[in-house]
Structure formats: C-alpha cells, structure tokens
Amino acid sequence: MTSHEAPSPLRDRCIGMTRPEQIRQLETEGFLVMENAISASDIAALKAEFETLPMRPSFFTDKPAFAKVPPHTHGPEAARLIGNEKVLSFARDLMGPELVFMHSFYILSHPGAPELDYHTDFQPFGSTYSQWLESCPLRLRVLYYLDDTGEDRSALKIVPRSHICWHSDAQPYRRYNRMPHAVTLPLKAGDAFIFATRLFHGVGPNTTEQTRGMIEIDYRPLWARPYGPVPNWSSEQLQHVPSELLPMVADRNRFDFHWEFDTERKGVDDDAPGLSPERWGD
Structure with a gap:
C-alpha cells in the first residue's frame, strides 16, 4: 500500500459508530478513529501557523522533527484545537464531564525517517524523559493528522487490546523492535486517532518524498492526577487559549480527591451510568 491508496478496514470500521459503539471500541480495542475531526x-491554518513554530531534532533524526515549544503556546489555531468539540464530547462521555x-506536541516525519519502536505513552512511576507528566493513571491521547499516511509514509502501527494486558510483556516502560501481532493503520488528513496511553504503538518508516505532520493533545479526568507535580503553564503560555477553555487548561495539577479523606466511608446516591454495562448500548 502507498500513501495514495485507501485507508485500511481497521480505520473504516470506526466510521459511523454510535456513541456507545465508540466507547466500546476505545475500551476494548484501545483506540478509536474519527474522520474529519x-x-x-x-x-x-494550522500548517500556516506552524511555519514559524520553532523545531528541533529528535532522538531518531537530525532533521527538525519535534516542536521546541507546545504548539498551543505558539498560536491561536493550535490553542483552539484543545477545545475541538467533536473530540471533547466523546472524551467527556468516556471519562466524565470534568477534564484536564x-x-x-507537534511532530514532523521527514522523508527518510526510520521506523520507530513499539512503546506506550504511559510512565506510571515517572521517567527521565517526561518526569511525572505521563504518570496519570487514566489518560486519553489524541493524534490529529495533517497529512495522509500509508505504509510508505509514517503509518501508525498498533497492537489492539495491549492496553488491557496483565502480562509482564505489557509493562509500559518496555520498547519493542518488532511486534508480530501489530497492525498497520493508515490514516487520512483530518483524522483524529484517539487512544489509551497504555496501548503499544509504533510508526512505520517514511520512504516517500513527502513530510507528514501530526499534533498530539492529552486529556485526563479531573480525579486522575499525576503521581507527582508537573509544571503549570505560565500566563504567557496561556495567552492564545480561549477564555472558555482556561478552566480545563490552566492548572495541570488540579484534582478532585475530597472522597480520599472520607473516614466514614460513605457511599453516594448515584446511578453511575458511566459505570453501567449498558454504556456499550447492549
């Protein structure tokens, strides 16, 4: 398959799903694709804004592949993307109404970029790379694709259901050169790939003459705070964020833990529909 051919059935299966089907897809398979997100x-507009976004080399190339600064701190187009209602409405239905x-992040895959190892984006005990940022016990990552991909153009490779594996092979700090059970998932420009951060995934090589751009955005539910403090955004870094998004954006350490200190162990009178087996529409 080349980057000009049709995306895979794995992607197309997600198109047209009802909300209960989308939730089931994410919870069981570990990912969801939204077209035209x-x-x-x-x-x-994003590509125009990113023309002045400072970039740096990455661990796999000396070309300017990684953004030096979070893109939402650079301009209003990327900042507005945080509030993409199509994705946010799903995230709220999946994780609850209060998100953080x-x-x-912005990543370019240049012609000649190599294949990337299979890994997770979950660092539950912190790391030298991300400190406590990726330690949240529940987190949803969204990849917005600005260009078509294909098996020859930095296609995403995933191991479905790996996010719910209990085996030691699935410990989240491991990286794998190969995964016999992985599947390649070509995507279209405008697609949002939404996934559980424990899902093992990698990226195929870019053997074309075209660059592929991608934006990452992360959300967590209010209760699932990082296991240690992370730096909060400065007022300068928030200057492009729309005011209606500031409650969700301003404080990355914000949490709701009032029940942690409930010494009487009182229950709540709540139907908990988000916990019901009926959330899959059965």
Whole structure:
C-alpha cells in the first residue's frame, strides 16, 4: 500500500459508530478513529501557523522533527484545537464531564525517517524523559493528522487490546523492535486517532518524498492526577487559549480527591451510568 491508496478496514470500521459503539471500541480495542475531526481549512491554518513554530531534532533524526515549544503556546489555531468539540464530547462521555488538558506536541516525519519502536505513552512511576507528566493513571491521547499516511509514509502501527494486558510483556516502560501481532493503520488528513496511553504503538518508516505532520493533545479526568507535580503553564503560555477553555487548561495539577479523606466511608446516591454495562448500548 502507498500513501495514495485507501485507508485500511481497521480505520473504516470506526466510521459511523454510535456513541456507545465508540466507547466500546476505545475500551476494548484501545483506540478509536474519527474522520474529519478537523477540516481542510483547519489543516491549512494550522500548517500556516506552524511555519514559524520553532523545531528541533529528535532522538531518531537530525532533521527538525519535534516542536521546541507546545504548539498551543505558539498560536491561536493550535490553542483552539484543545477545545475541538467533536473530540471533547466523546472524551467527556468516556471519562466524565470534568477534564484536564495535560499536553500538546507537534511532530514532523521527514522523508527518510526510520521506523520507530513499539512503546506506550504511559510512565506510571515517572521517567527521565517526561518526569511525572505521563504518570496519570487514566489518560486519553489524541493524534490529529495533517497529512495522509500509508505504509510508505509514517503509518501508525498498533497492537489492539495491549492496553488491557496483565502480562509482564505489557509493562509500559518496555520498547519493542518488532511486534508480530501489530497492525498497520493508515490514516487520512483530518483524522483524529484517539487512544489509551497504555496501548503499544509504533510508526512505520517514511520512504516517500513527502513530510507528514501530526499534533498530539492529552486529556485526563479531573480525579486522575499525576503521581507527582508537573509544571503549570505560565500566563504567557496561556495567552492564545480561549477564555472558555482556561478552566480545563490552566492548572495541570488540579484534582478532585475530597472522597480520599472520607473516614466514614460513605457511599453516594448515584446511578453511575458511566459505570453501567449498558454504556456499550447492549
């Protein structure tokens, strides 16, 4: 398959799902694809904004592949993307109404970029790379694709259901050169790939003459705070964020833990529909 061919059935299976089906897909398989999560005009505006975004080399290339600063701190187009209602409405239905924005990142895959190892984006005990940022016990990562991908153009490779594996092979700090059970998931420009951060995934090589751009955005539910403090955004870093998004964005350490100190162990009178087996629409 080349980057000009049709995406895989694995992607297309997600298209047109009802909300209960989407929740079941994410919880059981570990991922969901939303087509047209951003429009062609959105993509053009983001690419124009990123022309002045400072970039740096990465661990796998000396080309300018990684953003030096979080893209939402650089301009209003990336900042507005945090509030993409199509994705946010799903995230709230999946995790609850109160979300905290944790992270944004921009990655370019240049021609000649190599294949990347299979890994998770979950660091429950902290790491030298991300400190406590990726330690939240529950976190949803969204990848917005600004270009089509294919097996020859930095296609995503995933191991479905790996996020719920209890085996030691699934310990989240491991990286694998190969995964016999992985599947390749070509995506289209405008797609949002939404996944559980414990899902093992990698990236295929870019053997084309075209660059692929991708934006990462992370959310967590209010209760699932990092296991240690993470730096909060400065007022300068928040200057492009719309005011209606500030409650979700401003404090990355915010949490709701009032029940942690409930010494009487009182229950709550709540139907808990988000916990019900009926959330899958059965």
